[in-house]
Amino acid sequence: MNPADPNEATRDRIFPTLTGVGVMIALSIEAVLSPLQVIPFPLLAVVFSIPLATLRVRAGRVIWLGDRHVSVAFASVLASYLPFVLMFALIPGASGTVTTFSFPPRPDATLTAAFIGLEGGISMWFALHLQWWADREPPGIRRERSWRNPRTWGLNGKAGGTLALAGLAGFVWFMLRFRALPFAGPQGLLALFGRLEMGAVALIGLGGILAEGVVGLLRRK
Numbered sequence: 001m002n003p004a005d006p007n008e009a010t011r012d013r014i015f016p017t018l019t020g021v022g023v024m025i026a027l028s029i030e031a032v033l034s035p036l037q038v039i040p041f042p043l044l045a046v047v048f049s050i051p052l053a054t055l056r057v058r059a060g061r062v063i064w065l066g067d068r069h070v071s072v073a074f075a076s077v078l079a080s081y082l083p084f085v086l087m088f089a090l091i092p093g094a095s096g097t098v099t100t101f102s103f104p105p106r107p108d109a110t111l112t113a114a115f116i117g118l119e120g121g122i123s124m125w126f127a128l129h130l131q132w133w134a135d136r137e138p139p140g141i142r143r144e145r146s147w148r149n150p151r152t153w154g155l156n157g158k159a160g161g162t163l164a165l166a167g168l169a170g171f172v173w174f175m176l177r178f179r180a181l182p183f184a185g186p187q188g189l190l191a192l193f194g195r196l197e198m199g200a201v202a203l204i205g206l207g208g209i210l211a212e213g214v215v216g217l218l219r220r221k
Helices: 006-010 015-032 034-038 041-054 067-079 082-090 109-134 155-177 185-220
Strands: 055-058 061-064
Touching: 015 034, 015 041, 015 067, 015 109, 041 055, 041 067, 041 109, 067 109, 082 109, 082 155, 082 185, 109 155, 155 185
Parallel strands: none
Antiparallel strands: 055 061
């Protein structure tokens, strides 16, 4: 196994995608095989994400992208826990059974798929924006802003994208945990406030993305 040279690593375009795919594989396995939920989610996701994201087969050889890519993949996997951090911080009275990852018995297939996709998207998003460090790219390098390339977005777009993904994942998680909204009692308030607050986080994030688009339009004029 040979480390790849820095120039080769910078050309690796699928690193963020494969980081997120590893998270989605781990979540899919835990959704189907409930006994595996005793393994902490980030640990299982790391087992899949890091090899997928950092190992390549080229010209019959196994190429390792390097320790920096391992660090970025690891951090991006941990970032997929951001929705649960927000739930714990923003929703008073949220119990550990809600703010800790654990699929409910017989989860809804559509909501489960949506949640898994959003969690993988969060890891892809973080890997996309941290890859410059793994590629040893100078932090001060200037790129022309492009709506199609989130790497070039400013603070509005990057923070907005993060909040939008985390808020949507949290919203879907509450839909998954409380499919039939119980309006009576503490559980009803928790389910209602959880959806409202995480939905508000997602809307704030979408506002940041729209602000990024407006800034881009104004700069072109």
